[in-house]
Amino acid sequence: MSKIYFYAEDEKHSRITTALIQDSGNLACALCFGKEIPASVKNSGANMIVWFEADDDSPEHYAKLLSERLVETNATAALFESTARGRELAAHVAGFLNAPMFSDASKLEIKTEGLSCEHTIYGGMMLRSSSAEGFAIATTQAGFYEREVPKKEVEEIERIKATEIDTRVQVISREDIVKAGVDLAAAPVIICAGLGISDIEDLAILEALAVESGGAVACTRGVAEDRGWFAAELYIGISGKILNPDLYLGVGVSGQIQHMYGIRGAKTVAAINTDECAPIVKSSDYALIGDYKEVAPALLAALKK
Amino acid sequence: MRNIYACFKWVIDEADIRIEGKSADFTRARWKIGDYDLNAIEAANQVKESLPGSEAIGLTVGDADAKASLKDALSRGLDAVWHINTGESKIEDHRTSSQALAAVLKQNANAALVICAEGSQDLFGRQTAPRIAAALNWPVVTSVAELSIQGSVLEATRKLEGCIEKVNVELPAVVSVLPSINAPEYPKLKAIMEAKKKPIFEVEISELELKDAQGLHSQDEGYVMNRKNIVIKEGSTEEKVAQLVESLKKDGVL
Numbered sequence: 001m002s003k004i005y006f007y008a009e010d011e012k013h014s015r016i017t018t019a020l021i022q023d024s025g026n027l028a029c030a031l032c033f034g035k036e037i038p039a040s041v042k043n044s045g046a047n048m049i050v051w052f053e054a055d056d057d058s059p060e061h062y063a064k065l066l067s068e069r070l071v072e073t074n075a076t077a078a079l080f081e082s083t084a085r086g087r088e089l090a091a092h093v094a095g096f097l098n099a100p101m102f103s104d105a106s107k108l109e110i111k112t113e114g115l116s117c118e119h120t121i122y123g124g125m126m127l128r129s130s131s132a133e134g135f136a137i138a139t140t141q142a143g144f145y146e147r148e149v150p151k152k153e154v155e156e157i158e159r160i161k162a163t164e165i166d167t168r169v170q171v172i173s174r175e176d177i178v179k180a181g182v183d184l185a186a187a188p189v190i191i192c193a194g195l196g197i198s199d200i201e202d203l204a205i206l207e208a209l210a211v212e213s214g215g216a217v218a219c220t221r222g223v224a225e226d227r228g229w230f231a232a233e234l235y236i237g238i239s240g241k242i243l244n245p246d247l248y249l250g251v252g253v254s255g256q257i258q259h260m261y262g263i264r265g266a267k268t269v270a271a272i273n274t275d276e277c278a279p280i281v282k283s284s285d286y287a288l289i290g291d292y293k294e295v296a297p298a299l300l301a302a303l304k305k
Numbered sequence: 306m307r308n309i310y311a312c313f314k315w316v317i318d319e320a321d322i323r324i325e326g327k328s329a330d331f332t333r334a335r336w337k338i339g340d341y342d343l344n345a346i347e348a349a350n351q352v353k354e355s356l357p358g359s360e361a362i363g364l365t366v367g368d369a370d371a372k373a374s375l376k377d378a379l380s381r382g383l384d385a386v387w388h389i390n391t392g393e394s395k396i397e398d399h400r401t402s403s404q405a406l407a408a409v410l411k412q413n414a415n416a417a418l419v420i421c422a423e424g425s426q427d428l429f430g431r432q433t434a435p436r437i438a439a440a441l442n443w444p445v446v447t448s449v450a451e452l453s454i455q456g457s458v459l460e461a462t463r464k465l466e467g468c469i470e471k472v473n474v475e476l477p478a479v480v481s482v483l484p485s486i487n488a489p490e491y492p493k494l495k496a497i498m499e500a501k502k503k504p505i506f507e508v509e510i511s512e513l514e515l516k517d518a519q520g521l522h523s524q525d526e527g528y529v530m531n532r533k534n535i536v537i538k539e540g541s542t543e544e545k546v547a548q549l550v551e552s553l554k555k556d557g558v559l
């Protein structure tokens with residue numbers, strides 16, 4: 001049994017990571033940095049919390065300290081949630097330790113000899129199975145894992161007064177991005193708006209479809225990033241959300257690989273598209289060829305029946 | 306000297322990969338400078354404009370075939386490029402390529418800023434910038450959506466999951482930039498002609514005395530998608546919708 005450290009921002013992610021580590025017979029040590037222990041860490045069910053205490057609340061600035069800690073305690077691995085901060089911290093630590101690192105690992109296994117996992121490359125065209133001997137780092141996304149430990153307060157806390165934080169990066173300001181308040185991960189049905197939706201008013205009918213089917217509306221990257229119709233947290237894909245709904249329905253979505261990557265775990269994939277040659281037709285269970293302007297209202301009527 | 310370095314990678318265009326079963330056919334694939342790396346190059350050009358006397362310099366780690374990228378990179382506005390030639394040696398993973406990039410930066414000892422893209426187009430590991438920073442013991446900022454240099458300070462705007470963060474960073478530093486940072490244009494004929502006269506430096510990776518990077522094993526296969534591929538196109542809109550709804554209900558997902 002050895003110590004595996006993890007950093008996660010989201011509570012569900014913390015509990016998923018705890019499960020991953022404990023199921024492998026190891027001790028889950030939750031990491032946190034800054035003035036206080038966030039609730040997501042406190043309730044993670046981990047075996048212990050290692051708290052680097054200081055005024056600086058950017059975890060990235062603790063990379064050097066964390067690296068030293070990992071060496072001192074003979075850690076066999078460190079796992080990080082794949083968020084912007086988590087990835088930076090992970091790769092920075094990997095750099096200090098000259099350690100192998102697996103990015104966005106799925107099917108991660110923690111074995112005595114080291115980590116093994118799968119990850120996609122070439123935008124999702126191919127799958128790479130990797131393993132490392134000895135200490136290694138991995139980043140993970142919650143969408144790839146199912147089991148989580150129940151919410152439980154961690155009793156053992158190791159408090160480290162952190163000095164020698166990297167002060168060369170000074171945070172000047174932080175402006176919160178308004179959250180959409182939609183929990184896509186929990187929605188059994190995802191109605192996805194693509195760039196084929198020509199009028200913003202038409203989103204109303206997609207919302208209605210979502211309400212009727214008990215689901216939520218998400219989008220492709222361009223709909224969020226270029227058109228600004230949705231918050232960035234609502235787009236699906238390799239650089240966005242990874243979801244495993246029962247049903248994904250793409251409306252006016254072409255189905256490029258980087259987008260479809262985000263819903264590979266969907267039980268059923270359906271599409272509404274005018275173009276029979278669109279790539280999504282080949283990656284769907286059901287592709288209805290037609291104009292969403294006619295199909296969506298008819299579908300809503302059918303669902304209401 | 307205060308130069309701006311842009312790291313770019315010579316990659317396969319993934320759209321040209323043919324997946325048959327679990328095997329992949331790369332023979333018809335074209336190679337190019339990764340799309341996101343063009344953003345890194347353009348960012349270097351733009352920062353250079355604000356720093357009189359500085360140069361924008363490209364850095365790439367790749368085998369002999371990656372030479373084909375050098376003129377292209379230069380035609381996109383860089384003043385010079387460095388090719389770290391991996392030759393026949395097998396590059397294990399990020400450890401080697403990042404160390405190699407750091408080694409050349411250290412040798413040149415004239416960088417104010419090193420710009421990477423957030424992730425490469427092929428492996429998308431999103432590791433290189435922080436690893437270079439660790440090797441040089443310089444500060445790093447990732448997910449950068451805007452950047453400029455004011456005096457000896459880098460001002461960067463980061464786009465994170467929950468917030469927009471503005472940071473000031475001591476130079477020299479390493480950053481990784483998001484694709485939204487700029488919109489590079491195709492090089493003009495004049496720039497392509499000029500590129501022919503710009504300097505290209507080459508160094509063999511074996512000369513760089515990098516730390517060992519062993520113990521990593523990997524194997525690739527094509528991703529196989531198993532979907533029913535039923536196309537519903539016959540009949541009126543209502544008929545098609547009815548068929549879809551019936552199928553989804555049968556699958557138990559509606």
Ligand SMILES: Cc1cc2nc3c(=O)[nH]c(=O)nc-3n(C[C@H](O)[C@H](O)[C@H](O)COP(=O)(O)OP(=O)(O)OC[C@H]3O[C@@H](n4cnc5c(N)ncnc54)[C@H](O)[C@@H]3O)c2cc1C
Pocket residue numbers: 193194195196197219220221222223235236237238239240241251252253254255256257258259272273274275278290291292293340426
């Ligand atoms: C490195 C990288 C990462 C990326 N990451 C992501 C990511 O995470 N998420 C993501 O979504 N994208 C991502 N992309 C972009 C991705 O490649 C595609 O460009 C994008 O997903 C396409 O969005 P779309 O399907 O909405 O639009 P389009 O490709 O423009 O497709 C629109 C579709 O709508 C159909 N259509 C038009 N009119 C109608 C109508 N009236 N009724 C029905 N159908 C209609 C068209 O036939 C077409 O198929 C990434 C790209 C790269 C290079």
Ligand SMILES: Cc1cc2nc3c(=O)[nH]c(=O)nc-3n(C[C@H](O)[C@H](O)[C@H](O)COP(=O)(O)OP(=O)(O)OC[C@H]3O[C@@H](n4cnc5c(N)ncnc54)[C@H](O)[C@@H]3O)c2cc1C
Pocket residue numbers: 311312313314315339341342345364365366367368391396397398399400402403406420421422423424425426427428429430431432433434523
């Ligand atoms: C000839 C050759 C063969 C290789 N074979 C393998 C292999 O079989 N398996 C394996 O795991 N790795 C291999 N690598 C190493 C792999 O390319 C590195 O892991 C890579 O350099 C960084 O990984 P990434 O693509 O995930 O980069 P990321 O960390 O996603 O890259 C982010 C950014 O860093 C910069 N960058 C990344 N790579 C380079 C580079 N090579 N040169 C200049 N700038 C760069 C770019 O700006 C890029 O956008 C090989 C490298 C070379 C040159």
